[in-house]
Amino acid sequence: xxxxxxxxxxxxxxxxxxxxxxxxxxxxxxxxxxxxxxxxxxxxxxxxxxxxxxxxxxxxxxxxxxxxxxxxxxxxxxxxxxxxxxxxxxxxxxxxxxxxxxxxxxxxxxxxxx
Amino acid sequence: xxxxxxxxxxxxxxxxxxxxxxxxxxxxxxxxxxxxxxxxxxxxxxxxxxxxxxxxxxxxxxxxxxxxxxxxxxxxxxxxxxxxxxxxxxxxxxxxxxxxxxxxxxxxxxx
Numbered sequence: 001x002x003x004x005x006x007x008x009x010x011x012x013x014x015x016x017x018x019x020x021x022x023x024x025x026x027x028x029x030x031x032x033x034x035x036x037x038x039x040x041x042x043x044x045x046x047x048x049x050x051x052x053x054x055x056x057x058x059x060x061x062x063x064x065x066x067x068x069x070x071x072x073x074x075x076x077x078x079x080x081x082x083x084x085x086x087x088x089x090x091x092x093x094x095x096x097x098x099x100x101x102x103x104x105x106x107x108x109x110x111x112x113x114x
Numbered sequence: 115x116x117x118x119x120x121x122x123x124x125x126x127x128x129x130x131x132x133x134x135x136x137x138x139x140x141x142x143x144x145x146x147x148x149x150x151x152x153x154x155x156x157x158x159x160x161x162x163x164x165x166x167x168x169x170x171x172x173x174x175x176x177x178x179x180x181x182x183x184x185x186x187x188x189x190x191x192x193x194x195x196x197x198x199x200x201x202x203x204x205x206x207x208x209x210x211x212x213x214x215x216x217x218x219x220x221x222x223x224x225x
Contacts, residue, residue, distance in 0.1 A: 004157070031211075033213075035215075040217075040218070041217055041218065042120070042203045042205075042215035042216050042217050042218050043158065043203070043213075043215045044215070045212050045213060045214070048211045048212060055211060056211050056212055058212070059212070091157055091158075093157070100210035100211075101146055101148070101163065101210055102160055103160065103213070105157025105158050105159065106157050107155065107156055107157050108157055
């Protein structure tokens with residue numbers, strides 16, 4: 001049973017580039033969350049999906065951030081025109097529909113914007 | 115505005131000692147309070163959680179104490195071991211769609 005898989009593990013981008021971060025949740029997990037974790041800080045909520053529906057995107061910091069989960073499984077977080085302040089670890093978590101209290105986190109993608 | 119405030123930022127404890135991490139919240143709608151453990155290069159992992167209808171929950175060496183009137187909760191790690199050295203996060207939610215995390219406590223248990 002594989003856990004939540006995120007790719008790439010590390011991404012270096014030049015300021016202004018677009019990046020796409022991928023999350024493969026645990027099979028059968030309906031709920032999917034994205035978080036941003038700045039260095040030395042706790043995870044900050046970005047967005048939440050239930051199946052393919054994005055039910056909460058209140059944490060996305062700007063319209064440069066976009067997330068999708070078109071088939072209710074794999075999700076992609078896209079950041080357009082990256083800025084230095086976007087440098088962080090992006091964490092993905094998934095959970096079962098009837099056990100939403102238990103989130104399983106991936107190891108994250110460390111994004112560095114130069 | 116930070117919804118969940120966590121202290122201390124870092125903690126050094128001798129092996130066998132008790133580690134205590136504190137969190138405070140403002141939103142009385144929160145009804146689920148988990149603690150996560152994170153090792154370097156890994157994602158957070160759920161450690162233990164509590165609902166506000168109980169004042170204490172114990173699982174092995176880990177205990178959550180909850181004070182609803184004070185809007186505070188804490189994690190106690192009994193008989194701390196070097197393997198417990200990690201960063202600990204408290205969190206809170208009221209709908210399980212959005213979790214609010216504290217800023218983290220880096221615990222170092224010295225042999």
